[in-house]
Amino acid sequence: MSPNELIKVYESRDYHYYLKSMLDKVPDNIDKREGSVIYDAVAPAAMNMALQSMSLANVIKETYIKTAEDVFLDYRAVERGTQRYPATAARVTAKFLDKHGKPINNVEVGDRFASLGDQPIFYKVISISSNFTGLLEAEELGTRPNAYLGQILPVTPNDSLYWAEVIEVSFPARDVETDEHLRQRLLSSDNWIAYGGNIADYLEMLSKISTVGAAQVYPVWAGGGTVKLVILDNDLMPASQQLLQEVKNTIDPPDAQGLGYGLAPIDHTVTVVAPQEVIVDVYIILQLENGEELSTLEPKIIYAIQDYFDLERKRWGKINQITGRGYSLTVYRSQILKEVMNVEGVVDADIPILNGINNDITMIENNNLSQLPILGKTTLIDRHQLAAGIKVENIKNRLVKVAGT
Structure with a gap:
């Protein structure tokens, strides 16, 4: 009998099952109608046994990866040396203009902005580029900010600012990993071993970068020691230039290629691109x-x-x-x-x-x-x-x- 079949057996043993089972063992010459002494005596026991049966079904269900849910599946993931992917915060690129339509240079790291609408998305500036555009991070986790492009309003006062706008979702966010996705990862993990810069190793490296949604790995694509990574963002769209640069810096920094200062093994030269x-x-x-x-x-x-x-x-x-x-x-x-x-x-x-x-x-x-x-x-x-x-x-x-x- 499989665990799923055993779960169904226990789930089928409800209050009426146990009540009937006990009353069937009472001689027919004794009154066992509802309201009788014997009926009232065994009914509470039947209810208690039914609850215990449901508890046993849940214990079996939460014991195995194929059927576990929520926090119980999280515990099984920890046993496999991994954990559920958490939700992340979107990072967007915004421009800041004065009343003449020219970029302003007094927006600072830490300044806050908000989108339009009844339920605004709040952002915080985390960096300013040389052309005075800013990289902003949403203060909420999850994918809702991925869909917003357009005007944002300053929460931090700025007298020079006339217009601010999100022009690109540079690093789309992801929602917390679902049970089914986590279950699939756990059940498929035995099919490959991540080791020494093989394909599985690079896929594992990329899985730890929260801004990468999917990837293709091409080993020795331009000769020995070369690896090409083709990546998508969390919206499963071609990665932005900022995301490509982030992955490159994490896997194989461009100023020290092949020297092992990133996640890639020594002597591996990694190229990171987006698909066409x-x-x-x-x-x-x-x-x-x-x-x-x-x-x-x-x-x-x-x-x-x-x-x-x-x-x-x-x-x-x-x-x-x-x-x-x-x-x-x-x-x-x-x-x-x-x-x-x-x-x-x-x-x-x-x-x-x-x-x-x-x-x-x-x-x-x-x-x-x-x-x-x-x-x-x-x-x-x-x-x-x-x-x-x-x-x-x-x-x-x-x-x-x-x-x-």
């Missing part, structure tokens, strides 16, 4: 249920397609499951079609056209180039609203022809 974005435009012809309007369903359909691209980016840093080495990622039209067909109100759809091509799009993942798919323009056509006399095939053929020229 591949914008994928999606064109698809749909058939909707009677009474449905494309303008109503369009946001849901685009959201479903975006979900697929988000999932692909989560797979981007995974080693090829077939070969056990290298990376491989393809944007499949059939998978996009599947997501679209799952939207309520869509009854039929043609195979999507991607970037004007009737083919899936395979990302390049090699020593020279690593690509990341990003959803671009989504064009949705209602089959019933096509102009009279224009066939669907003609539209698709024309689209492919235009895209290829």
